[in-house]
Amino acid sequence: MHINKKDLIEFDNGNMNTQEVIEFLSHLDHCDFCLNQMIEQENNSTDTAPSYLMEQILDKAGSGEVQLARAANQASRKIQLLHYSLQTAAGVMVALLLLFSIPNLDFTSLHQDTSSQTDRILPEHENGRLYQFTRELGQNIGDGTGSFIKYISDFSSKLMNGGK
Structure with missing residues (x-):
């Protein structure tokens, strides 16, 4: 018995429970025909990112946490530059x-x-x-x-x- 298209779609969507996933993968391990069907479906699928993902990314980029991390990184670079400048000046003075x-x-x-x-x-x-x-x-x-x-x-x- 081979895996039907409905099972392949459920596996792709993650709608299977643990026992069904184990049975599905063990069948793919023994059946080359079903494995080739799954590979073909993966190659034909045109999965794109969900539409809400772009909004989430832009919201996260604009959040205070990310802005604070970016400002801290820039301040850290300025402090490093100041540190190296002071080291150089001290070396010249010595x-x-x-x-x-x-x-x-x-x-x-x-x-x-x-x-x-x-x-x-x-x-x-x-x-x-x-x-x-x-x-x-x-x-x-x-x-x-x-x-x-x-x-x-x-x-x-x-x-x-x-x-x-």
């Missing part, structure tokens, strides 16, 4: 702090034999005033950075020691 906290070295003392060659190559006006200006600028930056580092060190030690 790099600049390290750059300017290196003691002001006089490289002419390291290469005394080439200092006389440098004096001969540079024009007279650059040899005096420009050299003096850059040397004083470097000294001032080094002094300012040193005092800044001392202030940060004192502040952090007071913070770690509870204000003592």
Whole structure:
């Protein structure tokens, strides 16, 4: 005995009880003819979404819950951007702090034999005033950075020691 069209339609609609579904599937397991009929019906059926589904989806999309989740997601992205921006700024600040906290070295003392060659190559006006200006600028930056580092060190030690 083969499965009739009515049973196939009931199975598609989900109108069968558990016992009927078990019998239906066990019959399909043993009968290739009924299985081919079911496959053919599935291929020929043009199931579309129910008409009320679009309204439900649009209502759900407009609900406060979904809007809140979307706003939270956008805020999360902005917070991540702020976090990475602060990390980058902190890295740049540390790099600049390290750059300017290196003691002001006089490289002419390291290469005394080439200092006389440098004096001969540079024009007279650059040899005096420009050299003096850059040397004083470097000294001032080094002094300012040193005092800044001392202030940060004192502040952090007071913070770690509870204000003592």
